[in-house]
Structure formats: structure tokens, C-alpha cells
Amino acid sequence: MQKSYTVEEAKRKMEHYCAYQERCHDEVVLKLKSLNMIPQAIDVIMVHLLDNNYLNEERFACSFARGKFRIKHWGKRRITNELKARNISRYNIERALKEIPEGEYLDAFHELADKQWEITLESNIQKKKKKVMDYLLRKGYESNLVQEKIYAFE
Template structure:
């Protein structure tokens, strides 16, 4: 039988481990954990939404990279889908275009295959969709 350890389970275990250091009686430890769960301090959905907003707004990550990172952290598909709703499409596109144009302008390469490859590779690493990247490349490479 396969055991699936969710994000919430891992957080619960990490909190228990931290509480061991405080040498509390088991009843108090359990009350603290229950309080954290009931007040949504340990919450997979909340984490996924916050992670998504933060990585997009501050690191400039695209949806592909965010999805990969959330899957790596064993976040459920339902919570990943909910988290992606935190990125309004217009804002997502606006951030993508700003990042792409900044990268294009700051590149020291001359127009050509090398510049195009560096541009595409950069945006792929950031986790943007290939159709967006190649549309922008066609627009900028004129």
C-alpha cells in the first residue's frame, strides 16, 4: 500500500518537531496544532495561492514553472488550479510582456539566432508558455 504524504501532513509533522523542542505536555502540543489547522495557518490551499502570487509578482515566474514547483511540493491538482486563478490574465500578460521586452532590450547580442535563442531560453526558464514566447519573439525580431 502506497502512503501519500500531503503538504498539510508534512507541515503538521514539522510543527510537531518544533514543539518537541519546547518540552510541552502532549495535550498542549495537540491544542496548538488544532488551533493552527482551524485558523488556517496550516493550509495547503492558502500556501498554494500565496506561493503563486509571490513567485509571479516578485520572481516573474510563469504558469508552467509555478505548476512544476507546486507539483514538486506535492500540492493537489485542485489547489494548483485554484492558485492559478490568483493570476488575472491581463496582469499575467502585462508582466510577461514587460519581462520579455526588458530582456530583449538588455541583451548585448546582435539580432540573430543567438539573441533569439537566449531570449527564448530565458523565458522558458521563467516558466512561460511557448506560444506566448514565440509570438513575442516574432513581434520583437521585426
């Protein structure tokens, strides 16, 4: 049997949930549903979290973009797709991508590509290029950037 929560208990629980780490609206709604909260209670709690700045989608998007770029070395396309999957608005996605300095982005891309080129064990040069290209595209880097870099390898 699952514990049931009052609206006040759920509010406190969600305050901690949001204070611990930036969250998007979808994550919080999902968490509230997992606590068996009714739709009216979810609405009341969401308004409370927004009014008290526990929940801020722009802040979440910016934090997400910075983190995924710096820690996982994701490209802008992958970050954009992941934010879209979380129902983040176009405005907030564009705002989040501005958090990544262009010079830092290109440096990280070239460093990642060079490292991947070095560690890819493939004697056939065409297959090696394809493997590295697929890797960089999976990471979410723009295809024109990837192609230019791949052609530079010989």
C-alpha cells in the same frame, strides 16, 4: 545534543512557524522531523494546526502563486511545477493560478520579454532570439506565448 520538545512545546513552535509565513504540509512535516518528533506526535500536531487554521494548503498555494508571479515574475508553468514539487493538489494549483489576472499576466510577460531583449548583448539575431527564448521558458512562460513574442522581434 539536540533539545527534545514535548508535544505542547512543538505545537507552540509550529504555530509561530506557520503564523510567520504560509507553509505547505511538507514543510511543516519536515520541520517537525528536524525537531526529532515521533510520527504519532507529528500527526497530532498537524491535526491541531489544520483545525486551528494555522495550516491551509489552498491559502498557501494562492499566496505562493501571487508572490512568485509578482516578485519573481514567474510564469504559470514554473509556478505549477513548483507547487507540484511541494505535493499540492491539482485543485489547489488551479485555484492558485486563478489568483493571477490574465491581463496582468500578459502585461508582465511582454514587459519582461521586452526588457530581456534590450539587455541581451548578442550581435547575431538568431542567437539573441534563442537566449531570450530560453530565459522566458526558464521563467515558466508557456511556449506558444514565448514563440509568438520571439517572432515579433526583428
